[in-house]
Amino acid sequence: MRRLIPSMVAATLALMSGQTHADTLRMQCAPSKEGRQYCNEIKQRFEAQTGHTLEFIDLPPASDEKLSLFQQLFAAKDASAIDLFQADTVWIGVLNKHLLDLTDSVSDIKQDFFPAAWQNNVVNGRVKAVPAYLDSGALYYRKDLLEKYDEQPPVTWADLTRIATRIQQEERAAGHKNFWGFVFQGKSYEGLTCNVLEWVASQNGGSFIDAQGNITINNPQAAQALNMAAGWIGKITPKGALGYMEEESRAVFQNGDALFMRNWPYAYVLAQDSSSAIRGKVGVMPLPKGAEGESVSALGGWQWAINGYTKNPQAAIALLKIVSDAESQKRALALMGQAPSRVALYDDPQVLAQAPYLADFKSIFAQSMPRPATQTKRQYAQVSRAIYNATFNVLRGDSDGVTAVADLQQRLERIKARGWR
Numbered sequence: 001m002r003r004l005i006p007s008m009v010a011a012t013l014a015l016m017s018g019q020t021h022a023d024t025l026r027m028q029c030a031p032s033k034e035g036r037q038y039c040n041e042i043k044q045r046f047e048a049q050t051g052h053t054l055e056f057i058d059l060p061p062a063s064d065e066k067l068s069l070f071q072q073l074f075a076a077k078d079a080s081a082i083d084l085f086q087a088d089t090v091w092i093g094v095l096n097k098h099l100l101d102l103t104d105s106v107s108d109i110k111q112d113f114f115p116a117a118w119q120n121n122v123v124n125g126r127v128k129a130v131p132a133y134l135d136s137g138a139l140y141y142r143k144d145l146l147e148k149y150d151e152q153p154p155v156t157w158a159d160l161t162r163i164a165t166r167i168q169q170e171e172r173a174a175g176h177k178n179f180w181g182f183v184f185q186g187k188s189y190e191g192l193t194c195n196v197l198e199w200v201a202s203q204n205g206g207s208f209i210d211a212q213g214n215i216t217i218n219n220p221q222a223a224q225a226l227n228m229a230a231g232w233i234g235k236i237t238p239k240g241a242l243g244y245m246e247e248e249s250r251a252v253f254q255n256g257d258a259l260f261m262r263n264w265p266y267a268y269v270l271a272q273d274s275s276s277a278i279r280g281k282v283g284v285m286p287l288p289k290g291a292e293g294e295s296v297s298a299l300g301g302w303q304w305a306i307n308g309y310t311k312n313p314q315a316a317i318a319l320l321k322i323v324s325d326a327e328s329q330k331r332a333l334a335l336m337g338q339a340p341s342r343v344a345l346y347d348d349p350q351v352l353a354q355a356p357y358l359a360d361f362k363s364i365f366a367q368s369m370p371r372p373a374t375q376t377k378r379q380y381a382q383v384s385r386a387i388y389n390a391t392f393n394v395l396r397g398d399s400d401g402v403t404a405v406a407d408l409q410q411r412l413e414r415i416k417a418r419g420w421r
């Protein structure tokens, strides 16, 4: 009953303002318990405010799988499958012409967001999406175990390898048979492109493709970075990590079965949940670097975007405004650990009390390096596929660093052909 009253009022207001019928809008919703709760809260607000109905759509978990699905929907100019969805940071150039132009409708909120995140979604001066949350790769570690073995958090990849090897050995000897040193995302998918960018760029191997669009991957530092990662498999990293995405690696770490984990900020809130085996034992810090390099975090994050073929642009924009406001971002942080894209929330006492670790992420965000998406435009999906396939081959032992970077250089040159389009 309490829920009905505001929606009836809103429906009446909508009728009075000339809107003659209520429509059904569809938005993407994460299938987890927390994801559903967040979406239901949005639904209540949206329906009460507009008198329309909101339905939820479930999407596949991997970024590149989601992208293929959207490419199919948009190729068919599908107007009804989805209205509002999250686009990965690296998709804006790929999907650009299928995204509703938001320039005029969101000019009033522009100044509330991190400028770099906002700028990522501007193509030829037109705003195509609004930052939903920020992501940056980080190293999670078990504070209690480093203390137990009198070790410091690792600064270089060599430190990480040595400490992981030692503690894994000692923990196993003490009876924890399935304990591992380091877990990351080793499956052949978009997440591996993020991991390999961090290994390569933090050891002075560049970022595959430079800002001018030149392909730079065929270099000895990059080859060596790939060999280093291959050397972890079966030693400090389970072979099963060749099938891990974010959630699989988090499951191992959160179960108490790994010393180090590479993951995004969301993993922190979940690791601290009352159901977590490692609650209170987790530290987070910038990823290690090479002896000669600097720590690098892949820049990730998701953006709210609207299907350019939607039949309900006005209602979809109203919905986008709700999910983009400070209240929704606070809920997304509390429930799903998503780091806000609104600047002011990083100084909000309520947010800081609830997520003090965000202060640690400030410096990690500052070290973020984008994947080569802007310069490769619509070809990014192919570029990333070539990168993660080549990396996967080395991790699996089917190629070695030197051969893989030479092959990858050629493959990227072929994709580029006469220039990035």
Ligand code: GLC
Pocket (backbone or CB within 6 Å): 063, 088, 089, 090, 134, 135, 190, 191, 192, 194, 246, 264, 299, 300, 301, 302
């Ligand atoms: C995270 C990042 C996204 C990235 C993905 C890879 O969701 O935010 O940018 O593509 O991980 O798995």
